[in-house]
Amino acid sequence: MDLTRKLEILADAAKYDASCASSGAARKDSRDGKGIGSTGGMGICHSYTPDGRCVSLLKVLLTNACLYDCHYCINRRSSNVQRARFTPEEVVQLTLDFYKRNYIEGLFLSSGIVRSADHTMEQVIEVARQLREVHHFRGYIHLKTIPEASQALIDKAGRYADRISINIELPSQQSLDRLAPEKNLTNTKQAMHGIRQRIDESLEAKKAARQILNRPRVKAPAFATGQSTQMIVGADDSSDALVLHRADELYREVRLRRVYYSGFSPIPEPSVLLPIKPPPLVREHRLYQADWLLRFYGFDVGELLPKEEPNLDLDLDPKLAWALRNRAVFPVDINRASQELLWRIPGLGTVNVARILAARRWSRLTLADLQRMRVNLKKVMPFIVAADHRPRIALLESTHLRQHFLPGPRQLELNFNAPPPTTPADAAMALSGQL
Amino acid sequence: MTITAQIQPTFEAWRSKARELLRHGVAPENVDWVDASQTASLLAEEPSCYQTTPNASVKVPADFLRLAANVCAHTDERRFDILYRLLHRLTIGGEKHLLSMPSDRDMHQCNAWARAVSRDIHKMHAFVRFRLVGLNESNGREQFVAWFEPEYRITRLAAPFFEKRFASMDWSILTPDACVSWDGEKLTFMPGMSRHDAPSADAHDDLWRTYYRSIFNPARLKVQAMQSEMPMKYWKNLPEATIIHDLIGSSEKRVCTMIATPERPVKPMPDNAYLRTLHQRRTKS
Structure with a gap:
């Protein structure tokens, strides 16, 4: 099989993993003239495909042959898909060739499970080892890790990679038993804990190394700077509350950088x-918005998803939906309210809240000031008090307030090929995470 | 009296001129900024037009200089004027907190320009595509050339990124406004060139298109989301953009084929020791 055909099969096999981040790696570059590449700071999306997703890394599987039978996955053993396998050298060369042409930020390597978890992990690690040790590649490497692999191999993967991840796939063991019978939630969480420990140790060692003055720099043991995971949404009947509680637990317990939600x-x-x-594209989008509220806006899962409403409102963003359920909190005075309260105003993102806090030290802010900060006035006005504005209390108390925010009437979407339209503003929000 | 400040359209030129004007306390409304590269007139500037003796140099916050560097790279002809007014207000005008007032008109305008420039720099880092043109026979280094058309004059601001990342290759980036090349030792800047001076293809472009085609998921078409991040103005220099149209056009048919595919039955578990341990774990728990 030629390289083009292999690339076709093994990229196609990898596309259902939504993770694309190339940010948050330790700063490194190749100014010493040895090797190639740099990381650090913002990630870069080198292209976008017509599904709206960014192309940042060369995302491929080493092989799509797999022992597991996960029913949401095209590569499961029961599938009749054509199988292919890269040699480690082929992936290394492809990564370097693509990188030098500035097509990509680095490599995201995963693999079907062949023979055993450890055997597969060794193959994946070998690619990263060659890139780092033979070619001195300083670009981004993300390695998918198998939770059943031995700790020693996971440690080794972490030494070469900028990010490692284990996909939790579904939020409960019950769903896994039905759709991914080889996967085990407890085991996955244990492996994530193991990775967290290594990341923490590496951070500690780096801190300690910085504090040693007047001595030759002790190089801290390198380890990936973050881990992430993915949950598939819409394959099982788990509620949004279950999905977000699981995500929240992982953010807190194993300090994940990101949970990716991948609509089945x-x-x-x-x-x-x-x-x-x-x-379920809209549902996926709402989950990302809610995820953002958990991580950066000080919301709890319970606030976004009260017991009686375990699923997010598909028509309204989750902050707006929360505000409509908690109208007593409003109106909020943008010239006086605390940061935490400003974060809760629908239509204000963390960036604009920071701008408001800086600007209001010098003058009382008006609607025109907000407009110059590019705040969506239609959205915020019912909820705020500004120097020249008080909302109509009648509107805030009105049962029609929800109607005020609903998107215009649209045809019921039964046509499978036309997913509900997302407005450009919505798409931009999804990317920047601004709510 | 109005002073004509005729400068090359660079941050360095603006900075040194602005510094001079500021030391003489010249008010912004008395300066007429002229882009020397845009005017044919070789209007010689009166060197000693100032009516006062210069003051000691004025200090400005580093944040302002960062903002100014980006604003100067913009192409709006009012930029030097508004930037100088901002500088004047910030220093002589005593409005020290101006930088934390995004709602101020001048700040708002400069921030908008700086943001547009910084987005353009980011897109240049993302969308430059190097083409392999040869090998330096004396030292064995690979030589790459790229053609790019940025919206603003950002070549100098964008170049250090490529230096850090591709230090071990020889490379040049050609743009209509300025060119830069790296030889392993230093960055060299040259005047702009034309598209015809750059190679038009690379042997790897086909492989890259293969990847782009295969990583696309036809079942979740979101063309607008793609275009908001990768506007069409960049497409003409992206090798992968030539197949976008086909990918969009064929996606519906591909999804219909998936739906029409008969569902695959579950195959029996193969005989594998590792798989057995996984299933035993399941029955135990």
Whole structure:
């Protein structure tokens, strides 16, 4: 099989992993003239495909042959998809060739499970080892890790990678038992804890190394700077509350950098256990918004998803939905309120809240000031008091307030091929995370 | 009296002129900024037009200089004027807190320009595509050339990124406004060139298109989301952009094929020791 065909099969096999980040790596570059590449600071999206996703890393599987039978996955053993396998050298060369042309930030390597977890992990690590040790590659490397692999191998992967990840895939063992019978939630969480420990140790060592003055720099043992995971949404019947509680638990317990939510999307080779459904794109988008509120806006899962409403409102963003349920909090005076309260105003993102806090030290802010900060006035006005504005209390108390924010009437989307339209503003919000 | 400040359209030129004007206490409304590269007139500037003796140099915050560097790279002809007014207000005008007032009109305008420039720099870092043109026979270094058309005059601001990342290759980036090349020792800047001076293809472009085609998921078409991040103005220099149209056009048919595929039955578990341990773990718990 030629390289082009392999690339076709093994990129196609990798596309259902939504993770694309190339940010947050330790600062490194190749100004010493040895090797190639740099990381640090902002990640870069080198291209975008018509599905709206960014292309940042060369995302491929080493092989799509797999022992596991995960029914949402095109590579499961029951699928009749054509199988292929890269040699480590082929992936290394492809990564370097693509990198030198500035197509990519680095490599995201995963693999189907062949023979055993450890055997597979060794193959994946070998690619990263060659890149780092033979070619002195300083670009970004993200390695997918198998939770059943031995701790020694996971440690080794972490030494070469900027990021490692284990996909939790589904939020409960019950769902895993049905759709991914080889996967075990407890085991996955244990492996994540192990990775967290190594990341923490490496951070501690770096801190300690910085504090040693007047001595030759002790090089801290390198380890990936972060871990992430992915949950598939819409393949099982888990509620948004279950998904977000699981995500929240992982953010707190193993300090994940990111949880990716991947709407279950039709795959070639559908499984008899999991018939094809339209991808729940809006639900995925709402989950990302809620995730952002948990991490950067001080919300709890319980506030976003009260017991009686375990699923997010698909028509309204989760902060707005929360505000409509908690109208007594409003109106909030933007010239006096605390940062925490400003964060809760629908239509204000963390960046604009920081701008407001800086600017109001010098003058009382008006609606025109907000407009110059590019705040969506229609959205914030019912909720705020500004120097020249008080909302109509009648509107804030009105039962029609929800109507005020609903998108215009649209046809019921039954056509599978036309996913509900996302406005450019919505898409931009999804990317920047601004709410 | 109005002073004509005729400068090359660079941050360095603006800074040194602005410094001089500020030391003489010249008010912003008395300066007429002229882009020397845009005017044919070789209007010689009166060197001693100032009516006062210069003051000691004025200090400005580093944040302002960072903002000014980006604003100067913009192409709006009012930029030097508004930037000088901002500088004047910040120093002689005593409005020290101006930089933390994003709602101020001048700040708002300069921030908008700086943001547009910084986005353009980011997009240049992302969308430059190097083409392999040869090998330096004396030292064995690979030589790459790229053609890029930025919206603003950002070549100098964008170049250090490529130096850090591609230090071990020889490379040149050609743009209509300025060119830069790296030989392993230093960055060299040259005047702009034309598209015809750059190579038009690379042997790896096909492989890259293969990757781009395969990583695209036809079941979740979101063309607007793609275009908001990768505007069409960049497409003409991106090798992968030539297949975007086909990918969009064929996606519906591909999804229909998936739906029409008969669902695959579950195959029996193969005989594998590792798999057995996983399933035993399941029955135990």
